Amino acid sequence: MADQTNPFGDLTKMLEQFKVPGVDMSALVASRRKDIEAIVEANKSAYDAMQAFARKQTEMLTQAMQDIQAATRAGAADPGKHAEMARNAWLKAVEDTKDLAEIARKSQLEATASLTKRANEHAAEIRQMLQRK
Template structure:
């Protein structure tokens, strides 16, 4: 049994449909449109995956930075041997503000990734509409 061609997963299906000559249906054009659909989905998935990788990297960077800051703060407190001061409270407040800003950046990164993935899909939907209009106009001629 022949193995399917990974580069053209629609090859066998196209050959089968071409055997049946259907009036008014341009099988190669239909199959080309479906191939483009798959390419758009692959591109959207790649964009989403890259966004998730970026998000994970930012989270790791934030964790590393926070741990470094806490280590520094702990070292300062233990070196002083005194009760926590207003400086300590300010450092904690600054750390919280920075964490909130980082969380906002993560939310923006996630939103951007979703917007880019949606744009790829929306573009392909628009192309499908144009291709369908073109096929219908060809049939009228």
């Protein structure tokens, strides 16, 4: 595995060479690092949700195939069960759709919370920088 280096370390050294009066370059770089970490956290949440969504869809497809096979066997024996099977399939589809919507809602909530938290921290940092002058 490749040796991971801190990309912010080199950037910090480079920016500290430029002594800008009234600007704390280390704090500026640390703030940007927190921004990137918040984005990474939001992306991880979205990726995890995408995986959960795919697992749920796979589960839905597998169950649908099993239900179709069972319906085919039962339908040949008792044609009167078609309406009941269709109703059950409809209810299952509605339930699965609700589950998918819940997965998406949780993902959006987690990602938004992470980014909102960082935006609030960023606003506080800016206010603090402006008060120093």
